[in-house]
Each structure stands twice: as C-alpha cells, then as structure tokens.
Amino acid sequence: MEQEPTDELSQSWEANAAAWTRAVREGRIESRRLATDSAVLGAVLRYTPERVLDVGCGEGWLCRALAEQDVQVMGVDGSGPLIEAAQSLGGGQFVRVSFEEIAETPAILGKDSFDAVVCNFALLDREIIPLLCVLRSRLRPSGVLIIQTVHPCNLGNDADYSDGWRTEDFAALGGEFVESMPWYARTLSSWTDELGAAGLVVASIEEPRHPTTKQPLSLLFVAMHCGTKDGHVV
Amino acid sequence: MEQEPTDELSQSWEANAAAWTRAVREGRIESRRLATDSAVLGAVLRYTPERVLDVGCGEGWLCRALAEQDVQVMGVDGSGPLIEAAQSLGGGQFVRVSFEEIAETPAILGKDSFDAVVCNFALLDREIIPLLCVLRSRLRPSGVLIIQTVHPCNLGNDADYSDGWRTEDFAALGGEFVESMPWYARTLSSWTDELGAAGLVVASIEEPRHPTTKQPLSLLFVAMHCGTKDGHVV
Numbered sequence: 001m002e003q004e005p006t007d008e009l010s011q012s013w014e015a016n017a018a019a020w021t022r023a024v025r026e027g028r029i030e031s032r033r034l035a036t037d038s039a040v041l042g043a044v045l046r047y048t049p050e051r052v053l054d055v056g057c058g059e060g061w062l063c064r065a066l067a068e069q070d071v072q073v074m075g076v077d078g079s080g081p082l083i084e085a086a087q088s089l090g091g092g093q094f095v096r097v098s099f100e101e102i103a104e105t106p107a108i109l110g111k112d113s114f115d116a117v118v119c120n121f122a123l124l125d126r127e128i129i130p131l132l133c134v135l136r137s138r139l140r141p142s143g144v145l146i147i148q149t150v151h152p153c154n155l156g157n158d159a160d161y162s163d164g165w166r167t168e169d170f171a172a173l174g175g176e177f178v179e180s181m182p183w184y185a186r187t188l189s190s191w192t193d194e195l196g197a198a199g200l201v202v203a204s205i206e207e208p209r210h211p212t213t214k215q216p217l218s219l220l221f222v223a224m225h226c227g228t229k230d231g232h233v234v
Numbered sequence: 235m236e237q238e239p240t241d242e243l244s245q246s247w248e249a250n251a252a253a254w255t256r257a258v259r260e261g262r263i264e265s266r267r268l269a270t271d272s273a274v275l276g277a278v279l280r281y282t283p284e285r286v287l288d289v290g291c292g293e294g295w296l297c298r299a300l301a302e303q304d305v306q307v308m309g310v311d312g313s314g315p316l317i318e319a320a321q322s323l324g325g326g327q328f329v330r331v332s333f334e335e336i337a338e339t340p341a342i343l344g345k346d347s348f349d350a351v352v353c354n355f356a357l358l359d360r361e362i363i364p365l366l367c368v369l370r371s372r373l374r375p376s377g378v379l380i381i382q383t384v385h386p387c388n389l390g391n392d393a394d395y396s397d398g399w400r401t402e403d404f405a406a407l408g409g410e411f412v413e414s415m416p417w418y419a420r421t422l423s424s425w426t427d428e429l430g431a432a433g434l435v436v437a438s439i440e441e442p443r444h445p446t447t448k449q450p451l452s453l454l455f456v457a458m459h460c461g462t463k464d465g466h467v468v
C-alpha cells in the first residue's frame with residue numbers, strides 16, 4: 001500500500017489555519033457562499049436538533065450559525081489554531097481533538113449523545129470507518145449523521161471515476177495558503193460502502209446546485225442507524 | 235403541468251417489443267453487455283433470495299438468469315408482446331400487468347412476498363411513489379428493492395442537472411425501432427426523495443463502470459425498509 005499522507009493532511013490544517021479562517025470569514029469560497037453553507041445549515045435545522053456535534057468544525061462558522069438558532073453545539077477539530085480561532089468567536093463548546101483520538105477513545109467526546117452529527121467537507125482521510133462507528137454510537141435514537149462532500153460528477157472527468165488521494169492547492173483562494181492538502185476522493189458507491197460498514201443507511205441525499213448553471217456543487221448525505229431495540233441503537 | 239407522456243411511454247414498449255427483444259437477446263446494448271447486466275444479476279444474487287419479483291421484466295432475460303441459479307421468479311411487465319416473448323422462453327411466471335394496475339390493485343401480484351424486488355431500468359414514468367409503496371409492502375422483513383437506472387453523471391452535461399422528461403430514440407441499437415420512448419430522468423437526490431416518500435432507505439449504491447474507461451455506466455440502489463416491528467415492516 002502507498003504511504004498514507006495522513007500526517008501531511010493534519011499538518012496542512014495547522015499551517016493554513018490563518019489563511020483558511022480568513023477565506024471562510026470573508027466569504028471567499030464561491031461554492032460555499034452560493035450553495036453549500038446554506039445547504040448544510042438547512043439540512044441540520046430541518047431535524048430541529050437540540051444538541052449537535054460538528055466534527056471537523058474548523059474556525060467554527062457552522063457552530064455559530066447553529067447557536068444563533070438556539071442549538072447547543074460542540075465543535076471538534078484536530079487543528080489547534082483552528083480551534084483557537086473558533087473559541088475566539090464563541091458560540092459553542094470547541095475542543096481540539098483529532099479524528100484518530102475520537103476513534104480510539106470515544107469517551108473523549110464526553111457522555112452526551114446528539115440529535116445530529118455533522119461532517120461538513122471534513123472527512124478527508126482514507127480511513128473513516130472507525131470514526132463513523134463512534135459517531136453513529138453517539139446518535140440519539142432518531143438522530144442523523146449529515147455529511148457534505150464533493151459531488152461524484154465533480155471528481156474529475158480527466159481521471160478514472162475512482163477513489164484515491166488528490167491534492168488541493170487552494171489556488172482559487174488567493175496566495176495565502178502555505179501548504180497543499182492531500183485529501184481522499186470517494187465515489188458515491190464508496191461513500192455508501194463506508195456508511196454501511198459503520199452500520200448506517202442513507203435516508204436522503206441532497207445535491208446543492210449552482211443557482212445559475214444548475215450543476216451540482218456538492219453531495220449531502222443524511223445517514224441514520226436503522227431502528228432501535230430496547231432503547232438501544234441497532 | 236405539462237401533459238404527461240405516460241401513454242406514449244407504454245405504447246412504445248408495445249410498438250418496439252420485437253426490436254427490443256432482438257436487441258437484448260443479441261447482446262446489442264454495449265453498456266448491458268459490458269457491465270450493467272452482470273451488476274444487477276450479482277446484486278440480486280448477493281442476497282441469496284428464494285423468491286424474486288422482476289418489475290418491468292421485459293423479454294425476461296433477468297428472470298431466466300435468476301432461474302438458472304434456482305431462484306423462483308415472477309416477472310411483470312405492462313407490454314403484452316414483451317410478456318409473450320418472455321413466456322416463450324420460460325424460466326419464471328410472467329404476468330402482463332401495468333405499473334398503474336400494481337399501484338391501484340396490489341392484490342394483482344398475488345399474496346406472496348419477496349426476498350428481492352428488482353426494477354432494472356424499468357422506472358421510466360414520472361410518478362413512481364405509489365408503485366414503490368406497493369413494492370415495499372411486498373418485501374420480506376430483510377428483503378431488498380434493487381433499482382438500476384441512469385447514473386447522475388450521465389444525465390447530460392449540456393442540460394441543467396435536473397429532473398425532466400427526455401426522449402430515447404434507440405438510434406444506437408439499429409434501425410428496427412419504430413417509436414421513440416419518453417422517459418423521466420431523475421437526479422440522485424430525487425431518487426432518494428422518491429424512495430424516502432415510499433418508506434425506503436438506501437443500504438448501498440453501486441456504480442457499474444466501463445471496464446476500460448472506468449466511467450460509471452449506471453447507478454444501482456439497494457433500498458430497504460428500516461426494520462420491522464411485531465413481524466410487520468415499519
């Protein structure tokens with residue numbers, strides 16, 4: 001197996017934290033401004049959650065937007081400077097914790113369960129099943145896991161339609177980014193395989209579209225566990 | 235609302251029945267030969283079903299392939315000449331019944347339930363929720379509904395990414411087809427909306443690919459109801 005660039009992935013979010021925080025807060029990412037921010041916010045609010053976990057919360061915009069709607073939010077991210085940026089604006093409980101730490105020590109999330117767990121363009125590593133299993137275990141009986149990611153039609157027509165590591169150089173966001181970011185692209189079927197392996201089914205898929213071209217800008221899964229038995233998720 | 239071309243859709247499968255039967259039996263449809271026939275057959279067999287309902291069975295190839303694996307199959311189709319073509323080769327119980335009749339009079343399917351219900355490129359009309367509700371009600375507790383359809387990345391880049399009526403002229407299959415066929419294209423999110431409205435969730439999605447170009451040739455949903463209670467599907 002190829003060397004996994006997981007460390008470079010984590011490191012990029014330390015090195016680019018300031019540039020990323022500015023890009024998000026200044027609304028420089030067109031697809032987010034046009035469609036995907038409101039899509040994920042709307043998807044979460046549709047379930048009228050009391051308590052939400054934002055996994056890979058970054059500088060915290062989604063937590064703040066949910067807090068404005070009186071939702072209790074916990075945001076976790078592996079990047080120290082991003083968590084500090086989130087804490088500086090408040091709106092929720094922000095904790096620096098890596099996805100590996102969540103997978104290995106689920107208790108690090110506390111004892112609470114959640115009506116919704118969100119991963120907004122946050123599942124960037126190849127191995128995600130152990131993390132998904134922990135997130136599933138923290139869903140309340142009717143809770144949902146909401147994942148927004150790259151649309152399969154945007155995986156690149158020049159390449160095979162297949163899973164694999166890609167590189168984001170953030171060139172579209174100006175020259176402040178100091179490191180490129182490796183990220184693991186997944187086909188639609190690979191996404192449902194990973195969810196299935198973690199005991200989740202897909203209740204719905206949304207496809208936020210560009211308001212003018214009507215082309216899909218992202219893919220948004222609403223996943224859930226399939227029922228409960230004696231009060232426990234099965 | 236625009237005039238629905240449902241009658242033209244049904245009529246095309248009467249008028250083109252002989253041409254279609256030859257095209258299928260002579261293996262003239264490249265995507266089917268390369269990937270999608272084996273994909274749907276493999277998907278059904280993976281659930282080791284005892285009894286399968288093939289909805290929109292056409293001239294019956296899938297029923298025959300399943301019968302060869304000792305699966306009991308019932309095939310239904312709205313086209314009289316296609317059902318006659320299926321009956322002429324045998325392999326299952328073939329019944330001429332339209333999708334509207336199934337939706338309005340579910341008892342027309344008999345009293346049996348099924349381990350798998352298959353719709354292989356068969357859901358071509360706009361309104362499918364009433365049919366899906368009936369099919370769901372005929373699933374055994376751990377039964378699956380398998381739907382193969384057009385991949386979202388193949389809905390046409392020149393058009394909006396949106397639902398709508400399209401026209402198939404069968405030009406790629408030679409000159410024997412006498413009528414074009416209206417069919418209703420759906421985005422990925424519309425598919426999951428329709429399934430959700432019928433009480434179904436998506437357990438997995440497969441994307442059969444072209445063996446050389448690795449581009450997706452179809453989308454294959456495995457849908458299920460979410461659990462049972464007191465032996466009844468909920």
